[in-house]
Amino acid sequence: MEEEKKLSKIEHIKRESRFLRGSIQEALEDGSSHFSEENIQVLKFHGTYQQDDRDLRKQLTKEGKERHYMMMIRARIPGGVLNADQYLQFDRLSDEYGNGTMRITTRQTFQLHGVLKGNLKATIRAINDVLITTLGGCGDQVRNTVGCAFPHEGPFYDAVRRDILALVDSVSAKTHAYHEIWLDGERVDPEVDRQQETLYGETYLPRKFKIAFAYEGDNCADIYSNDIGLIAHRDGDQVAGYTLVIGGGMGRTASDKQTAPHLAKPFCFVTPDKLIDVCRAVISIQRDYGNRENRKFARMKYLVLERGIPWFREEAERRLGYALEDPRELVWHSADDHLGEIVQGDKVHLGLFIENGRIADKPGMALKSVLREIMMAYRPGVRLTTQQNLILTDLTREQAAEVATKLEEAGVKLASSYTPVKVRSMACPALPTCGLAIAESERALPGVVADLEKALEELGLQDEPITVRMTGCANGCARPYIAEIGFVGRVIGKYDILLGANVVGTRTNRVYREMVPLSELVPTLYPLLQAYRDERQPGEAFGDYCERVGIEQLQDRFVPVS
The missing domain is CATH 3.30.413.10 (Sulfite Reductase Hemoprotein, domain 1)
Incomplete structure (x- = not known):
């Protein structure tokens, strides 16, 4: 009982949420403009933050009115890979329900801002209509898995993509709550979720958990800032395996000198067949030993700092039942984003600089409109980058030239027109x-x-x-x-x-x-x-x-x- 009292308030909310249900379903139908504090915390797991327009706070308070509440919705797009139809769905929803803009995040996904509570379900459902989820966009779980956005081609890169998607599926939440609330799925007894949520349990993780992957030599995804970084090593057309680095995280509290950003540390090397098991073991250690009393120290970086890599490795080996190989030595050549014209055989890709990730129209630059036109006319693939930029992929040389002209006519500069800084x-x-x-x-x-x-x-x-x-x-x-x-x-x-x-x-x-x-x-x-x-x-x-x-x-x- 004494130990229960020490848990943070959010730990109690998670435990009482019935595997992320809370009373969200009822709140969506109560006619109010905002959610309760308990539901706000649970909603994060569903990819949604409740916000308000802080520019209006003072005036609304003066007028005796409530805040202008609105929701931010964050999708989960592994590796930032989209097709044209998916891009266009976000574009449409940002106009129909949002504030008319789309925001590329440093987690390689889209955020929609300004969605009112009454439109939340319709927006999330429409995102799912194009086979994208928001489950895992936020919350104390593994969030969107990010990585190098360069549109590589070939068996090695295809194999890495398959490995990453298999990992994403394995570490995703298994609760039925998401489908029940947002997609009108069949109601399931939470006890079923208890049996299936084997990685997370009913209280999930102590804090958010981030995974990133990179190709050896290219750190454009800033993998050391993640809880787990995966570096793919090549053996001809095959994946030789992955070096894992663990314990990275950027957050700190300015007033508390005990908090600090940390970079991930070398942990082990794994062959592709062991990747999922080893990652799950690392996550489970954070689940069991991470700080659930003080959220300032709940990220895995503090557990790694406190216990050390040798302890972490020993504990992982105990759970796995076999010894781990030593990590390979890593050499990095660049961390720059992949911008400008990228030519691969008869294909051309265009990496566009998107200032601070904000896709919007403004005087002199119709960025959002011209990208919509390009998507509809040329149907390119899309890669969102961890540096908030966007790559249009799989264009012919002729199409790339036409796209460049359309961008210029809309006032959108190509990356080469900007200064390096x-x-x-x-x-x-x-x-x-x-x-x-x-x-x-x-x-x-x-x-x-x-x-x-x-x-x-x-x-x-x-x-x-x-x-x-x-x-x-x-x-x-x-x-x-x-x-x-x-x-x-x-x-x-x-x-x-x-x-x-x-x-x-x-x-x-x-x-x-x-x-x-x-x-x-x-x-x-x-x-x-x-x-x-x-x-x-x-x-x-x-x-x-x-x-x-x-x-x-x-x-x-x-x-x-x-």
Whole structure:
């Protein structure tokens, strides 16, 4: 009983939800504009967050009205692979039920914003009509499995795709609640779910769980930021196996120095036939030993930090009944997204830069409209990337030329028309939709990048490929802690500046300055960039320069004493 009292409130909500049912079905029919706190937590497992328009909060409160509640819906699209019909369904739903925009996330999927409670079921059902689910988009479970979006072809890549989809199926929630609530499926006794939900049990995982895959040498998916990273090794046309790294995670609490981002650590090598069993063993260890009392420390990265890789491996081997092979040595050549024209034989793919992942029409750039036109006319495949961009696949050379012309006529620039720092920038949505945001991000970063572009040009550094990422809070959804320059919101209008990560995503950055006003972000960086220009070694990236010189030394040189 004493142990039960220590569990976090959300652990009790999960246990009492009857395998993710809660009272969602009843709430959908009660005529109210929003859900209860208990149902809000359960809804996350179904791919839905309740939000409100924070731009309107103050005025509505003044007028004595309730908040303008709305729902964010996040799909589960393994590897970000879509066909034209699926893309067009999201496009249609964003106009019919959402706020008219689609948001590509860093988890390689779509979010729809602004959906009212009364339209929630119709929206989720329509997503399922094109064979995409939202179950697993959020919540304390394995979320959308992400990976390299390059449209590779050949037996090796097909085999990796099959392995990943089999893994996704194995670690997906088995509860019937989703079909009952959203698809009018037959009601099932929750006791049936108890027998089938063998991986998660009735309380699922202590916190969210993320899996990513990569091909050896290409870290475009930032695999080290995940709970499990899978690196595929090639043996001719076959998959030799996968090296697993475990224990990554970006979130931290700015006021709690015990919390921090961590990169995944090498764990083992597995052949394809053992991949699912080993991943399930790792997940089950987090299920059984992860912190269910304090959610700030509930991610698997803290369990790995506390117990260590040797313990984790020993426990996995005990559950599996066999010894694990040592991980293979990994070498990374790039972490850049796959943008621009990609030619493969008689096929052409176009990687488009989508600023902060937001697909919308705005004055001078009809991005959403022209993509809809392209989908309807040419029926390309679509790959969403973990850097919030989009690749149109399987075009002929003639079609690619026509698509490029249509994009240009709509005011949409090709990736080669942007500066390197622009295409390497990312921001989370933050205000006005995210309930966790304490500062601007998506709406602020374009101006910061524009100022940074001017500064780099003044310094003769305009061709330097520096990664810049911004978030509206310390949770790190845009992975700012593995950017060469990270901006993390602390309060309205002020940010921490973090420096020193490397370009291939294998080193985190560190705090350089705290609580810097938005208008002072680039001026604060200017002397460092100038020093980088004057003092860098041949071929040295900005993050590597900051690490070599040392953050403390840079602070001594450039941070004024208060």
